[in-house]
Amino acid sequence: MYDSALIDAARDFNRFYTNFLGVLNKAYLDTPFTLTDARVLFEIGSHDGISAVTLVRDLHLDPAYLSRILKRFRSEGLIETKADPADLRSQTISVTGKGYEQFRELGHRANAQIAERFEALALGERQSVVSAMQTIRSLLDPNIKPNPPIIRAHRPGDIGWIVQSQGKAYAEEYGWDMRFEGLVAEVAGKFLADFDPAMEYCWIAERNGINVGSILVTNGGDGIAKLRLLYVDKAARGSGLGRMLVDECIRFAKAKGYRQISLWTNDVLHAARGIYVKAGFRLVSEERHGMFGPEETGQTWVLDL
Numbered sequence: 443m444y445d446s447a448l449i450d451a452a453r454d455f456n457r458f459y460t461n462f463l464g465v466l467n468k469a470y471l472d473t474p475f476t477l478t479d480a481r482v483l484f485e486i487g488s489h490d491g492i493s494a495v496t497l498v499r500d501l502h503l504d505p506a507y508l509s510r511i512l513k514r515f516r517s518e519g520l521i522e523t524k525a526d527p528a529d530l531r532s533q534t535i536s537v538t539g540k541g542y543e544q545f546r547e548l549g550h551r552a553n554a555q556i557a558e559r560f561e562a563l564a565l566g567e568r569q570s571v572v573s574a575m576q577t578i579r580s581l582l583d584p585n586i587k588p589n590p591p592i593i594r595a596h597r598p599g600d601i602g603w604i605v606q607s608q609g610k611a612y613a614e615e616y617g618w619d620m621r622f623e624g625l626v627a628e629v630a631g632k633f634l635a636d637f638d639p640a641m642e643y644c645w646i647a648e649r650n651g652i653n654v655g656s657i658l659v660t661n662g663g664d665g666i667a668k669l670r671l672l673y674v675d676k677a678a679r680g681s682g683l684g685r686m687l688v689d690e691c692i693r694f695a696k697a698k699g700y701r702q703i704s705l706w707t708n709d710v711l712h713a714a715r716g717i718y719v720k721a722g723f724r725l726v727s728e729e730r731h732g733m734f735g736p737e738e739t740g741q742t743w744v745l746d747l
Contacts, residue, residue: 462559471551473544478503480548482511483537486521487545491534493526520544573651580650581677589650591683593690596644596656601630604656608673616710618734625733629670633658641667641698645690647674647683654678657687659694665701667691672705672714684717692721696747703747709739718743 470477481501486492494512498505512535515521520541523533537545560568580586609623633644638661647655654677658670669691674684695703705723707714723743731740 463555471548471555473548473551475544475548478507479511482508483515483520483541483545484548486535487537487542489536491524491526491536493532493534495532497535515541576650577652591647591649591654591678591681593645593647593655593686596646600644600646600653600656601634603653604671604673605630607653607656607675608671611673611675612734616734617736622734626671629658629660633660633670643691643694645687647678647687649678655683655687657691659691659703662704665699667695667698667700667703669703669705672717674713679713684713685720688717688721692745692747701747703745705743707741707743709741715741715743718745721745 470480473480475483478501482497482503485497485501494505494508497503498508501508512521516523518540519538521535522538523535526532526534560571563571580589605623605627608626609620612618612622613620633642641661642659644658645656646653654675655673657672660668660670662668669688672684672687674687692703703723705718707718709715709728723745725741726744727742729740731738733740
């Protein structure tokens with residue numbers, strides 16, 4: 443089922459951004475060209491010879507429509523064709539001197555338009571816009587391979603993010619009520635209030651400047667380390683990040699001389715339980731509960747070090 447609010451927000455942004463760039467105007471950037479004309483001329487001008495087949499593929503254009511554009515460009519003296527030295531059966535398209543001047547003018551006008559729109563923004567706001575653009579493309583463009591996450595120590599603001607992200611995620615995915623968010627806030631708050639850097643740690647996984655995962659180790663006393671609040675955002679799932687975070691906890695606990703790691707989870711969290719099993723944890727107890735609304739089975743797992 444579609445999330446209507448999400449769809450409406452995306453369509454509203456599309457309408458805003460196309461108007462922002464003026465791409466729907468009949469004359470693009472106050473030139474005789476349409477947006478499609480400009481895209482074709484830009485691609486040709488950016489290459490030292492390009493084939494019509496490549497233009498159709500890269501710009502997702504109908505071949506007949508592209509053919510009409512190229513015919514007009516030839517008649518206006520903007521492009522020329524010559525035999526492809528690598529394949530004499532095909533031809534490459536390149537800009538003429540006149541075409542190159544038009545190509546440069548389009549680029550100059552596009553740059554000036556963007557610069558003018560950014561001029562009214564403060565420096566920090568400009569970077570925020572660019573970061574948001576990078577985030578949108580990295581998440582939605584199938585041709586971009588996301589950068590691997592980095593794992594670092596927590597900084598001011600990270601613990602608040604843990605509470606917010608987990609409270610929201612588990613409510614959406616499992617229907618848990620705000621009592622779960624309260625539990626996360628309690629665990630996170632106690633971690634900050636009693637933090638012992640010699641025996642405790644919080645790892646934050648970050649990708650492109652955005653938090654996508656977290657995990658804590660706290661001192662449970664009697665040589666037992668407690669693994670708490672493992673979380674991986676939807677955007678980073680399937681990448682092995684959860685296992686990386688758990689491995690960091692295990693290495694840390696061993697280095698600090700703990701004899702055992704203990705954790706509490708719920709059987710509905712299949713991905714997390716799979717990670718614990720592969721890491722060597724064993725299930726020691728189960729209990730039914732309704733702590734967060736729906737009836738769940740809580741589980742305690744331990745790993746002997």
